[in-house]
Amino acid sequence: QKEVEQNSGPLSVPEGAIASLNCTYSDRGSQSFFWYRQYSGKSPELIMFIYSNGDKEDGRFTAQLNKASQYVSLLIRDSQPSDSATYLCAVWGDSSYKLIFGSGTRLLVRP
Amino acid sequence: SAVISQKPSRDICQRGTSLTIQCQVDSQVTMMFWYRQQPGQSLTLIATANQGSEATYESGFVIDKFPISRPNLTFSTLTVSNMSPEDSSIYLCSVAWGGRATADEQFFGPGTRLTVL
Numbered sequence: 081q082k083e084v085e086q087n088s089g090p091l092s093v094p095e096g097a098i099a100s101l102n103c104t105y106s107d108r109g110s111q112s113f114f115w116y117r118q119y120s121g122k123s124p125e126l127i128m129f130i131y132s133n134g135d136k137e138d139g140r141f142t143a144q145l146n147k148a149s150q151y152v153s154l155l156i157r158d159s160q161p162s163d164s165a166t167y168l169c170a171v172w173g174d175s176s177y178k179l180i181f182g183s184g185t186r187l188l189v190r191p
Numbered sequence: 192s193a194v195i196s197q198k199p200s201r202d203i204c205q206r207g208t209s210l211t212i213q214c215q216v217d218s219q220v221t222m223m224f225w226y227r228q229q230p231g232q233s234l235t236l237i238a239t240a241n242q243g244s245e246a247t248y249e250s251g252f253v254i255d256k257f258p259i260s261r262p263n264l265t266f267s268t269l270t271v272s273n274m275s276p277e278d279s280s281i282y283l284c285s286v287a288w289g290g291r292a293t294a295d296e297q298f299f300g301p302g303t304r305l306t307v308l
Binding site: 114122123124125126129168170178179181182183184 | 233249281296297
């Protein structure tokens with residue numbers, strides 16, 4: 081089992097729709113969770129982080145964390161073509177003491 | 192967040208040679224990291240660059256192949272030694288920001304795209 085798992089996609093949504101990106105992790109002791117956006121040919125850009133169970137909203141982005149289910153998600157409301165990118169889930173491994181990345185989900189927002 | 196720069200942004204090298212990548216941060220940071228991202232793949236941590244002591248390497252990465260320096264709290268270098276085409280990748284410097292030495296948000300530099308012929 082991979083430490084951080086994401087569906088590789090692509091996830092295709094129409095412009096204006098809600099895009100839902102999911103991530104599961106194996107280290108039950110993990111406390112810190114991050115979402116990065118990576119455009120093709122660019123470096124990852126931190127867009128959200130969440131430490132507590134529940135929802136955290138920032139503009140069009142909402143991160144959701146359920147530690148009991150070891151599940152993190154990112155919702156993007158009113159998706160725009162400019163949101164088309166690969167979204168990387170990252171988890172700080174309390175046992176490995178490092179940031180562990182999932183393989184990323186490619187999002188395509190159709191105009 | 193910190194402003195991170197890397198040099199060179201890209202390079203094409205011959206096999207058997209070495210390349211040193213520089214990472215400069217505009218603020219003092221405790222934790223600096225080096226990652227590799229091979230084509231179409233996610234990020235793999237190479238090592239944590241520790242100021243004033245040897246770097247901490249991840250499984251599969253060794254100091255002879257990837258020597259790292261961290262002379263101060265704003266600068267680090269990664270050398271890719273005795274390169275082969277399998278070393279063709281994007282190399283990314285990252286810093287942890289926020290004061291805590293552990294699970295802080297990490298920010299990435301623009302990356303160095305390396306091609307080995």
